[in-house]
Structures are given as structure tokens and as C-alpha cells.
Amino acid sequence: MPDWEKRFRAPRVGLPDWAEEAPDRSLFVSNATGTYELYAWDRATGAQRQVTDRPNGTTDGVLSPDGQWIWWFSDTDGDEFGVWLRQPFSGGEGGERPADEPAAPGLEPSYPAGLALGRDGTAVIGRSTDEDGSTIHVVRPGREPEEIYRHRESAGVGDLSHDGTLIAVEHTEHGDAMHSAIRVVRLDGTAVAELDDTKGGTEELGLSVMGFAPVEGDTRLLVGHQRRGRWEPMVWDPLTGAETPLAIDLPGDVGADWFPDGSALLVEHSHQARSELWRYDLASGELTRLETPAGTISGATARPDGTVEFLWSSAEKPPQVRSTSGRTVLDPPGFTAPESVPVTDAWVDGPGGRVHALVQKPAGEGPFPTVFDIHGGPTWHDSDAFAAGPAAWVDHGFAVVRVNYRGSTGYGRAWTDALKHRVGLIELEDIAAVREWAVASGLADPERLVLAGGSWGGYLTLLGLGTQPDAWALGLAAVPVADYVTAYHDEMEALKAMDRTLLGGTPEEVPERFAASSPLTYVDQVRAPVYISAGVNDPRCPIRQIDNYVERLERRGAPHEVYRYDAGHGSLVVEERIKQVRLEIEFARRHLGSGSRPAPPEPSARQA
Template sequence: MPALDTIPLIPRDHLFGNPTRSQGKISPDGQWLSWLAPLDGVMNIWIAPRSDPDAAKPMTKADDRPIREHFWTPDSTAVGYIQDKGGDENFLLYRVDIASGEEVCLTPFENTRVMIVGSSQVDKQHILIGLNNRDPQWHDVHRLNLSTGALELVYENNAYAHFMADDTLTLRMAMAQNEAGGTDYFRVIDNVVEEEPFETTAMEDSMTTSPAGYTVDGSVLYWLDGRGRDTAALYAQDTASGERTLIAEDDRADIGGTLRHKQTGVVQAYSVTYLTTEWTAIDAEIGASFEWLGTQFDGEFGVMSRTDDDRTWIVWNDPVSGPIRTFIYDRDAGTLAPFYVTRPELEGAPLQPMNCVEITSRDGLTLPSYLTLAAGSDPAGSGRPAAPTPMVLLVHGGPWARDDYGYNPIHQMLANRGYSVLSVNFRGSTGFGKSFINASNKQWGLAMHDDLIDAVNWAVEQGIAPRDKVAIMGGSYGGYATLAGLAFTPDVFACGVDIVGPSNLETLLSTIPPYWAPMVKIFHERMGNPNTDEGLALLKAASPLYKAKDISKPLLIAQGANDPRVKQAESDQIVGAMKEAGIPVTYVLYPDEGHGFAKPDNSISFFAITENFLAETLGGRAEPLGDVLEPSTAEIVEGADHVNGL
């Protein structure tokens, strides 16, 4: 393997700019292909006839904020998408007619966030949606006519966090958080919620147990269920008798996704993701398709979209060290037709493999993790560098989420710049069973942080990184972990990069979005209850703000001004405390972003600042800043002189 200085620098915009195409789908009737692609530099929805993929045309004209997801209406006459304003997460629902091109906002309300409650294989003209336009805390259920936009109130809601409907768009279930921090599940009959729950979970099961939908005829309710066990298993419950049948289980990890029969809703396959994702087919024909696809690809693959007759699939393939490719799979002919390459500019680029590793915490937990080595550092291909290289500990958000195996643009940029990158599923990460999640209860800044320190020590002991050349970086909870790393363990990390991370857990919990209020008990039980003396003390002790004076290493902070989850005040507070203590900090504010970066120009500018910031402390290489900030909205509030070229 060549030395780093002979390996081409991958341009930032190849990693963080607009993809050429993404999110390919096929219409339910199989007549149309759709995808997201740039129009005048902004991601929009495009379609083409399945019979003539080259006859593509844009269906939307977003000119500021990119469209990031889209869907087909069940009758294949329109495409839809949701969009917010400036990252405020008040998502509205839009429909674009295929024949006329007419675009309509189906939920034209201010300060409203739409949620999908149910769709149907039988009634393709309607869906059920939740709207919090009456009361921001509660979503009322409405029947929406997708063609006319007519809204009919089905249930005025003043008590329930979520609802579930069957294929007739009849409400069947309501869910509410209970006093223990778990969930109560209530039957709904004739739009009346029964007084007593028919199922309930304690707090310990709240993140590993949930209903997973009804069959089309409503006779079976599927559950992903961790009650009475550690990892969540897949069960089928007879809705008439209540009898439950175990379908699938795995001791290593929770059952994750399912593939359902398009017409009946019966589970045909299920997935488990421990280190990598493994699909197991129940249906023989699905199993044959999976087996054949497995012979065609290196790396991971999955199904993105299916026709109603299930004869055509849109399939993605992630080879990790190459750009993601998408194919049209004709199941009858047994053929794969290329659809698109998401980022063709990365073809032949020096992308690095990702290694799956297991790290043992100081108290014996196994932490499933992912390691990408610095480019040129592993000439033997052993999964370990020939000599230690600077390293970035990249911490995921949530914290009730997880890192996964696959192409990761941040891993690839950092590895290309000369850093090894380690992502750790610390305790509290989801997918590994309830004991792994519950080991994090009220452990922010404590055992959760210890896991990250243990991972750093492991990397040093394995010869992956030198002790004095490790950075910490992350977004949301990962941003919190960065602040905690520099404030609580100031000698461990050489520097930190915090993206929309909370600094004060008390103010974080007091400013959550109103539609999170029905679920606030879970935050109190898992983080600390600010309404009790003990809980408030716990939250303050875990808040980096109160130890800001102990930060001694370079820190870069990025914040979206419109973030509804982690308010701008979270970053302002710690920047203010550091300034008061005379501690240098670089603070970048994006006035048109929320909880992360949606606009590519902003993302590119931030990672440009990041790589030049890291180069000064860790000694890696960086693409010069140049004029990268000009197309972005970045405001350098503090510390421009701490980043080369800024």
C-alpha cells in the first residue's frame, strides 16, 4: 500500500456535495422510476418511465432547502415528500401529480409537524395522518384524501403519543407513556380508546418492545418484543385470541427490519444487525432471490423499493470501499439492470475498508465497533496499521441509536487525511438488547463516557493510535460526548469537534420540542429528573458547561440556529463560559440549519473548517479552505484565528 503523501486527496465536495442520484424507487404499478437528484444545485424529485429511463424530468423545483426523502402514492398517480423550513422540523406534506405536474401542500398549516399514522393496500386514495396544528403537544388523527387534499378529523387526541391503524385505515391502537417510563398499549374500537391497556411495558423494555404492524386482513399483529428476554424477538399475535407465536430471535442482537408480502402483509424475511446486517428469509421464493443477490455483490445489499406485484425490486449495494450502486432487479428474468451510481466521482477513489471490531469495556460489556484505518497505514492488509497514526473517535448521536457497517463519508474523509477513525457502540446504543441499553440509565458522563475512554485505551494498546494524538468528534449526543471528553477527561483528547451538542442537560430537557412532551418520562428515567433534587444534581454533574473551565485543548463547535432539539443556547452557553475563563474556542453558526446540516454548501464548509482544524492539532493533511465559505451561510462567531486559513 502506498504512503499517505502519494495517495490522492479526495475532494471534499465528492464526499459531502450533492449525490448524482439517491433514494431510487419504483412506482407501485411498476410503470415509473423516481429518484432524488440536483436541479440547479438543489436536490429535487425526478421521474422517468420504466420503459425509457433516459426520459427523465424533474417533478419539483425546490430552490433552497433540499428534498431529502420522497414516496409514491399507493395508486401510482403522484409522488409526495415532506419538508420543513430552515431545519425547524415542522414537516409539512406535499403531493405532486404525475400527469399534470401540479404541486400541492396537503397540510398547509403553520408550526405544524405531520406524522403518517397509516396507509392501505385497499384504499389507495387515502392515508391517515397526525397533525399537531390544534395543540403542538398532541397529534390529532385525520383521514387525508391524497387526490383532493380533503381532511376529515378521525380522532381528537389529548392523551396519546402514537396510533396504529390497520389496512382499512381503521384506528386499532393508541400508545401512551406510563408512570414507569414504559408504554401502555390501548385497543381502539370505533374510534374510542379503551380505558385499560391490553399490553404494557416497563421502562426497561421501552426501547426494545414495540408493535410492528398488522397483516392486511387485521388478523395478526406483529411485535418486536424484549419482554421476558434480553434481545427483541419477532412475534405474531392473533388479534382475536391474543395468542402469540415466536417467529425469530437472535441472542446477539435485536430483530431489526422485516420484509412483508405486498398483498397480505405477512412477514417473509427479517434482519438482524450485530456487526453487519444479515437477512433470513421465511418465504422460499424471497430466500431464493436473496441467495442469488448475495452472489452478485460484495459488501452489503438491501431492497429499497418493490412493485405491488413484487416482481421488480430496486436494490442497493454498498461495497464500503466504493460508491453505493443501485440496480433494477427483475425477479422473473433473474436480471440486474444498473440504475445509477450514487457518487460516480468516487469510482476509483482511494476509499478505505471498514473493519468490524469488538472492544471490551472495563466492566465486561462487549462494545461492537467499526475501525477505518488511515490511508496507506496498513500495507499488509491486517486490519492494524504498521505504526500508530493519529485517530479520531467519532461518536454517534442519540444516544439511543447506533453506528453501522458501511460507506461513511466522515470516516472516508478523515482516513484520507491521515487519521484512523473509530466508531463505538457504547452502552445505550440500540439494537443489542435491553441490558445493553439499560446499562446506560443515568450514566451520561459516567459509564457511557467510560466506554469511550476504554475504546481510546484499546486503540492505543493495539498500536492503532499514539496516546497524545486522539481527537473526539460527533453530533448531537456525539457533540455532548465531545464536550464531556474535553471537560471531564482533559488529558485524554488532543482536541474536539462538537456538532449541535448539548452542554447543559437541565436546559436541554426544559426546551425539548412540545411534541416530545408525551414521552418526557423516558428522558427523566434514563438521564435524570430535573424536578427532583437527586435528578437535578445528576444532570448538573453530567453537564460539561459546569466544567468548561477545565477544558484545555482546542475545541471547534458548530450549531444550527433553528435547531428545535438542541437549541442554539446550548452552544452559546459553553462558548460564553469558555470566553469568560479565557479559553480559546472556535464557534461556527449556521442561521439556516437545524439539528445538523441539510444544505451541501454548509456541510462542505463545515468539514473544510474541521479538516483544517484537525490538521493543526493532529498533523494530518487538509484540502485548503480556499473560498469554500462563500456559498455557505457560515458565521464565524468566535475563534477564526484558531483554524488555518479561516
């Protein structure tokens, strides 16, 4: 088995979540069976058991505070539309997997929009549907669900207070899906307080719920805000209105969570594609760094004994679940993934400021055939973290460049918010600047440049092939937006709200912006061979709009291949993911194997 396949097949475990009142009971995600599923872990006995077992995998699960129940979200083949089910943590007779039962009888299937479980068995469930918009329901034991919130714009459950009397709701009733406000309500839906940074200023600022204090009678809510041009935490008491800013003087974005006794915060600091952990004492304001290796922390949690567990990796080293006590918390079964090569940083002057890119390259001297692997989101960023996909390209002799274009998180609010109205075109300007640097520096072979990505990265791939047809030798687009107008009409409601925010309206209100940002507009200018993969059940980048794009390629005889698979927005099945990467590599080697760009067909006139 080649190393690149081993990196996908090597068993992995996610960061274990633990029950608030039963910290020895944990829940984690693993691909040990070849499909990502949920697993229960009793730390007291060491016993583990598989909780879910579905053909297309399961990753969305929550433990009840008393550790008695495991809630998990059941959709259909990755379409993200379904209901919450639950099963006992302890399992069935003889350790068999118990039967699942509806966790909230009476609620129809929907897209999930947050879940909070109370210590008395109460559940607060957020839902989203095309018909109803966003709704929030309170489900008390033995009673019918009660709807306490409804709005056409996006909203979701942020958290439930420790005593189960207050609910924090993130909402975008103001119509800007990129910047949420927070409303705290009681269980009957009665409003208690509102925190809204989108009003009264020249710029709209976002808020996020980080969680209520985990202490009886404590109504403090940890809130993320952007008032100083980046994400950072503050403490807000919705009952008194008191806001407590925190003296956390670190560059980059700052997130936080509570230590279990409520006396301190676990600070997650992200800066220039790396991350680290700190402890912030609320009484003294003292900030203490916790020892973690250089790389990326994908999640962290403070335990009752004061230690911190975290999921760490780097581009070179595979993921590990570690503790600040110095021990490894949870080892996956089986073999360890082979290491890859480290990343180096490139800072390139772009039209909107300095662009950060991460570079991996094989042994030897360049220029190399180079894959520009573009991240999704767009509100996300590539980091110095282990990724089997880029490592596979390096193993096959390609350099890999990942660009944190405008719209990416991690570089301040202005960088993220720059992505409006000229959607797609802005990101491609930054990618073009990095591409020019990669060629001029001798890293990349200008005749063998591959534009690739999934989701929003797949969208930018198709848009780039049409708007920059002379720049790319090949395109690899996974689960992309291909026809922006059709995608808007077919996608889930929350994404429609995001598109209205990014483009300033609906396709009917701003048709010129949708046309300018749609890959379909430029499909007749595409010269490079195109490989497209798509999940037939995808609610985010639906299949019909991809079919429209492919039909246009077929009409003009443009070189392309399409692979459709039975899943949603990507696959949780290891062998399916390996198959997709193998098909992409084979497509690239088939078209670039000679080291020169294939002669393109004559482009047709651009569609108006």
C-alpha cells in the same frame, strides 16, 4: 478535486419507494442537484423528475397507494416544524413542476409524528407540538380533519390497515419514551386492542409497528418485540388477540416487512455492524438467505414479482441500489464516488461488557493521529457502511475509530437499555476503554487524539472534553447538547420525553442528574481546543444552549471556534457539508500539525 470532496459531491440515490397499487411509480431521494431532494420515477417509461426544490433540501416524502399523489413535509429551513403538502405524480404541463397544495387543510403546523395513506384517499396524520403533546387526525377526502387521539406523552401513527378500517398507534402513555406500547383503534378513535409489554414484568420491554398485512380483509399486524432480549418480529391479530411467534433463529437484531402477497416476510438481520436479508415463509416457517454482499443494507423492499431491492454499501464501497435479480436498480447520474479503505473490528473489554469498535486507518505504520468519531442517537450504531466523513479523515492521514458504546442498538436490549440516569458518563466509560486499547495497540498517537461527533456524538464530545480533560488533544462537536438544562427547556416535546426517561425526571425533579450529565458543568475543566458547529434552526439541539456553553469558553479565554449556519439539525446541502468537514480538518491540522499537544491554559475551578 480531492477524493474526499468527490465522495460528498458524487450523485447518490436512495432506495426507491413504490406505490402499492401502481408499482411502476416510485419516489426516491437524491443529491443530484447538490441538495438532497425528492424525485419521481416512472419505471414504465424511465422518466424522472425533481419533485421538491428548496434551499435547505427535502427528504421526507410518501406516495399515495394509487400512485397519483406525492406527499412531502414542508418545514422552514430545517426546523422540522411544518405541514404536509402534495403534488400530482405526473407533474404539470409540459413536464414542469406542478404547484404544491396543502395535503391536509385545517391542520396547523407541527412536528411530524407519522403518516399513513389509505387506498380511498383517507390520511392518518400524527402531530406533535409543545402545547398539545401528541395528536392524531383522520383526514377524509372533502372533509375537515377529525382528531381521534391526544396525549401529553409521545405517540405516533404506525400504520393503516389495507382496508382502511384499523389504525396502529405507537404510544408511550406510561411515560417511558424508550419503550412504546401499541394500540389499534378504528377511524373514529375507538380502541380495538392493546399490546403493552411495559406492564407486569420486572423490566420494561418495547414494541414497534412494522406494518399491517398488505392483503384485503387481512387484519394481521407485524410487530417488533424485545421479549427475548433483542428486537425480533411476531404476528399479532388485534381482532382475535392471537400472537404468532416466529422461528427466526439468528443472532443480533431482526426486523421484517411483508412480501406484497402477505405469504412471507422480508427479514432484515443486523449483527455486529453488518446486515443481511432473508425470506421467511409464514406457512412452512422456512428461512432462506437472500444473496447480498458483505456490508450494510440500509433499506430493502420486496417487489410484486418476488424480487427484493435493497440499498447496500460497505465502508470501502459506495452505495448501490441493487436487486436480488442481480441487476442494479437505479444508477445515479454523473461520476461514482471514489472508494475508501475497509473497516476492521476491535472488541475491547469495558466496564459494562465487550465494546465493539470499527477502525479505519491510512497506509503506513502507526501510531496515527486518531479521530474517535462518535455516533449520534444515542439509539443508533455505527456499521460497515460507506461514510464520506470518516473517509475524509483517513485521506488526511488520520485513523478513525467508531465506538458502539452502551446505549447503541444492534447488540441486544440490555446493551441499549444500560443508558439510564448516568447519561453520557456511561458511554464515555466505553469510549475510554477503546481509547486505551487504541493507544496500547500502537494504532493511536496518545498526543494526537481527537474526540468528535454530531448530535449525541457532539454532546459526548463536549462532555468528554470536560470530564476527561487529560485524554484528548482536540474536540470537534457538531450540533451538540452543550447545556442539558437549557436544551431540555428549548427542545421539541418528543425529545423532552426521551430525556425524562433517560434521566428519570425533569431538571426540576432530578437536578443532580442533569448537572452530572451536562457538559456545561465541566466547561471550566476543558483544556483542548474546541470546534463547535451548529444549525441556528435546530429543534433537537437548540442554539441558545450552545451559546451558553460558548459564552463560558469565551469568559475564560479557552481556545475555540464556532461556526453557525442557516439550517436545522445538520444540512442537506452538499457544499455546506463539505465546508463543515473542511473547517474541522483545518482546525485539527492547525492545532495538531506539529505532532504534539498544544500547551493547555490553566483550568478554572469546576463549576458546582
